[in-house]
Amino acid sequence: MFAYIIRRIFAAAALLLVVSAVTFAIFFLLPRFAGETADQLAAQYIGKNPSPEAIAAVKKNLGFEQPLYTQYWHFLKGLVSGAEYKFGPEPATCHVPCFGYSFKNHLEVWPEMTSRIPVTISLAIGAAVLWLVSGITTGVISALKPRSVFDRLSMGVALAGVSLPVFFTGALLLTVFSYEWPILDNLHYVDFTEDPLMWARNLILPWISLAFLYSALYARLTRAGMLETMSEDYIRTARAKGLVERKVVVKHGLRSALTPIVTIFGMDLGLLLGGALITEQVFSLNGVGQFAVQAINDNDLPKVLGVTLLAAFFIVVCNLVVDLLYALVDPRVRLS
């Protein structure tokens, strides 16, 4: 088991390295591909009406003239040992871990990015709890009584759920609950440690609109998985030996039907933690997703690069955790 964990961690680290290299290459090559010169690129890092001297300084300091692998090496070095940028009125220091330095508003990317993480985590975890509970319960009940009224009704709702974009359901919820009947108006993020009740009150609409989409998806997946598992031979065996139906369903059926769902959950949660871009935009939540959208709108490359790497990090870590959990419950995984 220990060897397996070490192996998986190294694989995840290697994956992150590859992802970061590709991300880096794309963000540094793409503008060139679109026909921008090093001078124009450097100008983007400064702000309005840059002087030629400032452009030359940025170009030299950021090494835009150097080959790609040298630039990537400098970036990696910055992650572990920080970086110094000597130009402009005051020299800028980028502390460890240096995910980049935004020359547009003279801020380090890492602290600014991490300050947004609590919002995104609150949003993602709350929605995840909601959709796991409602989605899996609905899927199981539907699968146990296929073609019943409950099954048809809930699968109908689920089909509508996967066909509705979050930016439409979110806007509808806002119209109804913040405007027509203002029971949930004046929504803004309140930290959990400050006031847990206000935290939940102000996040309930984003949770619901996000969880509606995902629980629809998970209900459909759980139902399909349960229908397949419950027709397996070992379920018949379990019933034949006189096991209580509840135990047959939960311990024998659900347990194996959930396996693929856990994989998908790892991916979904990882993606959301890297910024629920659309939900945050609809509800004006100042999370990682909003940070990314603002960075992209400002054309602030260091921020975009930093936030993309953070998102990739969350995806890789969530997948790693899922893999390790599998190995813990299923010996076949760690021995293969």
Next chain:
Amino acid sequence: MTAPMTTAGNAPEAPASPSPAKTIEGRSLGRIAWTRFKRDKAAVAGGIVVILLILLALLAGPLESLFGLDPDQPNTDLLDADLGGLPLGDWGGMSADHPLGIDPLQGRDLLARVVDGSWVSLLVAFGATVLSNTLGTVLGVMAGYYGGWVDTVISRLMDVFLAFPLLLFAIAISASLQGGAFGLHGLPLHIMVLIFVIGFFNWPYMGRIVRGQTLSLREREFVHAARSLGARGPFILFKELLPNLVGPILVYSTLLIPTNILFEAGLSFLGVGIQPPQSSWGGMLADAKNYYQVDPQYMVVPGLAIFITVLAFNLLGDGLRDALDPKSN
């Protein structure tokens, strides 16, 4: 089910009908699937709506000129200047001339704008689906058939692609290519960029499905038979394996189109997809976000357009899956 079906299921390449002397009529896999599909009312309804939508998208231009609808024609006389340019009258300015109402600030006809947004939405979704599923099928079938280092390289590549934050990447790339690339500008550029961005990062999903199916297909007798007759790699891949993968590819493509429609709408909603003056459903919703308190009608029109389109494709895809895959029932 019936005996001919089982034979057809096991050897889909068998001739569609056996010798004419027999009284039992042989049915091809496609025929059986079609009979099963016809019985599914929801799927048929979805299919009809999809066909209508494709016709609408193809004929958007002629239809607009036929009915005198112009998606860019402002109607400032129908707006209430005192209320900051909200449509006059109830229900977002609905009238005989403008059956779905008009948008605030400019008073453009919403029906015309929704119709005009349909072809962009479908074009991007179809283009992206074709791109990602072609990539996924070719790489997946190669990984599954050749195995060894080919499989290792392609599978690792899938892992890397799946670790990318897709939406974030799509936004960043479309934003940085907004100014002009590939020698294109304006609307053609935006459509190309969207197709590329959505299609290029989605292929591993198809790749995994095709690889899994190929792994089990390549051990089947007809592949061994082809090989013993002297057939080589490419022939087996494209003439023997691929025809047997048409079912899953068709089903998955139909189910990927609605996902891509939502994706395109999401990008346009965030302001990095289709740019004004071209109308797009996502863009209209982003615009409506500023008015949902005073003019909810504006938001409902493009929202329902997306909902109906995506729902129809999902119904069709579910129906096709049930029809082509007997196990799922």
